[in-house]
Amino acid sequence: MLASQVHAEDRVFNINIKNGTLPSAEKLMRVKKGDQVTWKILSDADGQLHIHAYHIELNIQSGVKKVHSFQAFATGRYRVDWHPESERGKGIHREEGLALFEVFPK
Numbered sequence: 001m002l003a004s005q006v007h008a009e010d011r012v013f014n015i016n017i018k019n020g021t022l023p024s025a026e027k028l029m030r031v032k033k034g035d036q037v038t039w040k041i042l043s044d045a046d047g048q049l050h051i052h053a054y055h056i057e058l059n060i061q062s063g064v065k066k067v068h069s070f071q072a073f074a075t076g077r078y079r080v081d082w083h084p085e086s087e088r089g090k091g092i093h094r095e096e097g098l099a100l101f102e103v104f105p106k
Contacts, residue, residue, distance in 0.1 A: 008034040008071075015099070017043035017060075020084055022099055029080075030102045031072045038069040046085035051078050051101060072103045 011031045015022065031037055041049060043060045050057040053074060060066050079097035 010036045012038045015039055015041040027099045032104050032106050033075050035072045041066045048083045051080050053078050075103045075105050077102050
């Protein structure tokens with residue numbers, strides 16, 4: 001297949017945060033550069049989900065599904081962090097992120 005024949009995909013990920021963590025199957029999100037990514041986020045607590053390198057900061061309300069779409073523009077491995085409302089603004093950073101977002105070249 002020629003490079004010009006490779007098409008971006010629509011990738012949808014369910015992110016179900018319970019007690020500040022994700023089920024194992026949701027902890028790794030792999031896409032290709034150019035893919036359209038949609039996150040469907042649901043949490044049992046208020047907080048903020050973010051990826052620094054992608055400049056994504058999403059405020060999440062407990063029990064309210066948030067849908068966020070973006071294009072995977074930068075290749076690499078990025079940590080997805082979750083800060084429950086009770087920890088925001090206190091400088092608390094967990095050793096392990098909530099998930100990993102990996103973007104591979106086309």
